[in-house]
Amino acid sequence: MIDLKLLEHLETYLTEHRLTRFEKVLSQRTKHFTVATEDVYQLHNTSAVMRTCDVFGIQEVNIVEEQNSKHIDREIAMGAQKWVDLNRFDSVIDCISGLKNKGYQIVATTPHTDDCELYDFDVTKKSCFFFGRETEGLSKEVLDAADCYLKIPMVGFTESLNISVSAAIILQHVTTKLKKSNINWQLSENDIHEKRLDWCKKTIKSYDEIVVRFYETNGLPSDD
Numbered sequence: 001m002i003d004l005k006l007l008e009h010l011e012t013y014l015t016e017h018r019l020t021r022f023e024k025v026l027s028q029r030t031k032h033f034t035v036a037t038e039d040v041y042q043l044h045n046t047s048a049v050m051r052t053c054d055v056f057g058i059q060e061v062n063i064v065e066e067q068n069s070k071h072i073d074r075e076i077a078m079g080a081q082k083w084v085d086l087n088r089f090d091s092v093i094d095c096i097s098g099l100k101n102k103g104y105q106i107v108a109t110t111p112h113t114d115d116c117e118l119y120d121f122d123v124t125k126k127s128c129f130f131f132g133r134e135t136e137g138l139s140k141e142v143l144d145a146a147d148c149y150l151k152i153p154m155v156g157f158t159e160s161l162n163i164s165v166s167a168a169i170i171l172q173h174v175t176t177k178l179k180k181s182n183i184n185w186q187l188s189e190n191d192i193h194e195k196r197l198d199w200c201k202k203t204i205k206s207y208d209e210i211v212v213r214f215y216e217t218n219g220l221p222s223d224d
Contacts, residue, residue, distance in 0.1 A: 002193040009214050010200040010207075022199055025083070026192050028057045032185040033174060034104065034128045035167060036062035038092055038138060048164035049131065054084050056171040059187065059195075062087045062128065064095050082202050096145045104128040108138050108146035109170065111160050115149035118170060123178045129170055131163040 011019060035053055037046050046063060053061050061084050089095040096106060107129045129150070132138035137160075143149075152161065152169055161169070178185050187195070201207050 002190070002197055004193065005218075006211065006214055007193060007197050007200070010197070010204060010210065013204050013210065014200070018203065022196060025057075026187065026195055028179075029059045029187050029195070030057055030175070030178070030185045031059050031187060031191070032126055032178060032183065033058055033171070034060045034062060034099070035171070036064060036095060036099070036128050036130045037163070038064045038130060038132045038142060045163050049167045050081060050084060050086075052164060052168045052171060056168075056175045058084065058171060058175075059191075060085045060087060062089065062095055062099065064089045064092045083199070092139060092141050096142065099128045102126075105147040106130060106142065106145050107148045107150050108143055109150050109152075109166060110138060110143070111151050111154065112137075114151075116151070118150060118152050118173055121148075121150060121174060121177075123174050123181060124183055127174075129167070131167060 014022075035049060035058055037049055050061050053059075063086060065088060087095075087098075089098070099106065103126050105125050105127050107127045109129055109131055127148075130138055130142050130146070132142065150170070152166060154161075204210065
């Protein structure tokens, strides 16, 4: 449970510009859609996907690292790792199970299956878009578990796109369509409070000392 008095106090350490920016960004954030990358080999691809999620308001990114485990490339992510939530998994099966338990349908992005083209995609369903390895694509586990197969229409000789480009095209389309719908796609009030506190923690210098001093001054027990 978020201590709203603490949150209010912490936000006094932020500039008016930063507070306004937080409010504006959070008003456009969603968990209606999320993204998962599966064993992406090139580090810059995962980082670029994360940056794309931040740009289009996707709050959570799921990273499966059964074979390839690397740190996020901060230069390419351009700070996006501070603003989006990363869920890391050692197993694609665990990732799929966790997402389905949260009510997400599994959407396999692939150019090889005739199921649904991007412009026909039903944005009303809570969905996780899976992107696979650079060369092999998505695993059999993801393809077998998928509730929907999604592809970007292509008319050239090349039959695939870089995953960060694919993610950008898909997310730009589905989020634009979502925000024109009547779906309740925004973060819950509690989610917004959690992110405000989290972003304060990542922004304010001497955060821990300020929190301790706040509880000591007010004679209140710390959440710790």
